[in-house]
Amino acid sequence: MLTAPRLAILSYLLIAIVLIGRGASLTGGTFGAGADPLQFVWCLKWLPWAIAHRQPLLHTGLMWQPLGVPLLWVSSVPLLCFVALPFTWAFGPVAVYNVLVLLAPVLSAGAAYGLCWFICRRHLAAWAGGYVFGFSSYEMAADYATPNLSYAFLLPCLVLVALRRVGAQAGRGPTVAWAVLIMVAQFLISLELCATMAVFGVVAWVLALAMFAGRRAALLGLATDFGAAALVAALLLSPLLAALWRDRAYVNLPAIWPYYFVADPANFVVPTRLTLLGGQLAAPLTAKFPGILQEQGSYLGVPLLAVCLAFAVVRRDAPARYLLVLFGGFIMASLGPGLWVAGHFTGVRLPWSLALHLPLIAQALPVRFALYVSLIASLMLAVFLASRGRSPWRLGAGCLACLALAPAPHVWSALPVSPFFAPGHVEAALGPNPRLLVLPFGPNGPSTYWQAENGFGFSETGGYFGFPPRAMQHYPAVGELFGHYQGKTFGPDLAAFCAGTGTRYVVAGPGTTAAVLAALGQLGWPHRQDRDVTIFTVPPAHG
Numbered sequence: 001m002l003t004a005p006r007l008a009i010l011s012y013l014l015i016a017i018v019l020i021g022r023g024a025s026l027t028g029g030t031f032g033a034g035a036d037p038l039q040f041v042w043c044l045k046w047l048p049w050a051i052a053h054r055q056p057l058l059h060t061g062l063m064w065q066p067l068g069v070p071l072l073w074v075s076s077v078p079l080l081c082f083v084a085l086p087f088t089w090a091f092g093p094v095a096v097y098n099v100l101v102l103l104a105p106v107l108s109a110g111a112a113y114g115l116c117w118f119i120c121r122r123h124l125a126a127w128a129g130g131y132v133f134g135f136s137s138y139e140m141a142a143d144y145a146t147p148n149l150s151y152a153f154l155l156p157c158l159v160l161v162a163l164r165r166v167g168a169q170a171g172r173g174p175t176v177a178w179a180v181l182i183m184v185a186q187f188l189i190s191l192e193l194c195a196t197m198a199v200f201g202v203v204a205w206v207l208a209l210a211m212f213a214g215r216r217a218a219l220l221g222l223a224t225d226f227g228a229a230a231l232v233a234a235l236l237l238s239p240l241l242a243a244l245w246r247d248r249a250y251v252n253l254p255a256i257w258p259y260y261f262v263a264d265p266a267n268f269v270v271p272t273r274l275t276l277l278g279g280q281l282a283a284p285l286t287a288k289f290p291g292i293l294q295e296q297g298s299y300l301g302v303p304l305l306a307v308c309l310a311f312a313v314v315r316r317d318a319p320a321r322y323l324l325v326l327f328g329g330f331i332m333a334s335l336g337p338g339l340w341v342a343g344h345f346t347g348v349r350l351p352w353s354l355a356l357h358l359p360l361i362a363q364a365l366p367v368r369f370a371l372y373v374s375l376i377a378s379l380m381l382a383v384f385l386a387s388r389g390r391s392p393w394r395l396g397a398g399c400l401a402c403l404a405l406a407p408a409p410h411v412w413s414a415l416p417v418s419p420f421f422a423p424g425h426v427e428a429a430l431g432p433n434p435r436l437l438v439l440p441f442g443p444n445g446p447s448t449y450w451q452a453e454n455g456f457g458f459s460e461t462g463g464y465f466g467f468p469p470r471a472m473q474h475y476p477a478v479g480e481l482f483g484h485y486q487g488k489t490f491g492p493d494l495a496a497f498c499a500g501t502g503t504r505y506v507v508a509g510p511g512t513t514a515a516v517l518a519a520l521g522q523l524g525w526p527h528r529q530d531r532d533v534t535i536f537t538v539p540p541a542h543g
Contacts, residue, residue, distance in 0.1 A: 035444070121386070265341055270286060440513075461497070
């Protein structure tokens with residue numbers, strides 16, 4: 001039987017297929033652009049390969065040799081890889097990645113639908129709330145290339161567990177059990193979301209304790225339950241937490257990032273290219289916003305902001321005030337430590353600057369707090385639509401709010417297939433398990449995908465899993481290659497990097513710039529052509 005919840009999920013899936021997918025091939029390319037999607041394809045293929053070859057599942061020695069990569073510290077989405085394992089075996093990692101992209105907003109919308117229905121008990125209002133969260137600008141930005149951030153459906157699930165406990169609709173046992181399950185699952189999808197959910201969850205609880213005097217006993221009980229759940233989750237995850245602590249020196253992100261990846265107030269009303277209506281027209285302005293496209297997910301739209309304003313006027317009760325305070329607080333946090341306006345940094349210091357020294361979230365990118373803004377906006381929309389005295393203008397406002405958020409089709413990129421990196425060929429040309437520096441480097445090329453395409457027959461003294469590890473950042477060549485520029489000493493810098501990492505061959509694949517090829521040529525290293533690459537042999541004195 002097609003019940004209202006099932007119909008809602010089906011409608012969300014159709015929206016994802018028609019608007020986001022737009023008939024793109026599931027096997028000939030990937031949704032998104034750049035190197036980010038390809039690292040998730042690598043992760044999906046790594047798991048079955050590591051199982052078959054009895055390799056550590058959460059650490060690889062095939063990237064950033066001789067250091068290796070602790071996969072928990074990068075966006076490796078281990079839970080998604082495990083759940084998708086049989087499908088990866090059957091259909092391949094590329095198809096699975098694309099399906100994961102299409103399913104992320106569906107799951108987020110479905111979870112938010114359940115939360116909204118629990119609060120307002122109106123299916124149409126709950127559908128609108130679920131849509132606003134699942135197809136929010138945040139979700140579309142994250143879904144562009146970072147499934148670790150787009151799989152955010154556990155946030156409304158955790159809120160629902162908390163509300164049921166506070167409302168005495170669930171006992172301690174089920175509450176703790178569900179909370180443990182959600183905490184562990186979120187940890188295994190995204191460390192960042194797990195951390196921000198913990199911090200903002202505590203903030204929301206403290207605010208509720210201050211605003212709902214009559215619910216303090218229930219809120220204190222909720223804190224006990226969630227504290228117990230956190231302890232149980234920590235015990236279950238203790239081997240992974242120990243590994244994280246052991247490898248904590250791997251990560252060293254630029255200190256400027258929390259200042260640069262922030263919400264621009266103009267983005268709340270001006271859509272980017274992620275939005276179907278108006279996104280292309282506003283491109284000249286949105287191109288100036290701080291960050292990159294997949295970190296510009298703050299758009300709410302004038303209709304939804306108008307609904308939030310009307311909600312503030314119409315609803316004067318304590319729950320409404322609570323939502324409004326959270327809404328304003330999350331918006332302020334998303335602006336980051338310094339104010340940007342229409343792409344210009346004003347130098348005005350903001351409250352989030354005080355949070356830059358806090359544990360768990362000091363390195364979080366403030367623009368990603370749009371996740372919490374969109375959830376509160378979805379709840380306010382659902383409650384607003386379900387309020388008594390429903391009228392055509394209220395329904396019209398809800399329709400406009402949803403329409404303004406309609407997502408543009410995701411960019412689709414063809415696979416960067418290379419004949420040289422065909423299965424078995426690298427080993428045939430260079431011997432078993434060669435150690436390579438593959439160009440273009442890091443985010444500027446598909447070396448991560450080429451390694452997976454080859455079947456993991458070689459290791460790299462580079463690769464791409466986000467920002468370079470701390471232990472490699474002292475090499476000038478890493479900054480030059482990663483930043484896609486060549487300094488005056490680029491040639492010697494590259495030679496020093498090869499010497500320090502034991503690189504045996506530099507493989508310049510398709511897309512390597514003429515400047516880099518010229519610098520390699522000036523080193524005088526032996527080189528030859530093989531299919532679509534140029535292979536430079538590093539002399540023994542340098543590698």
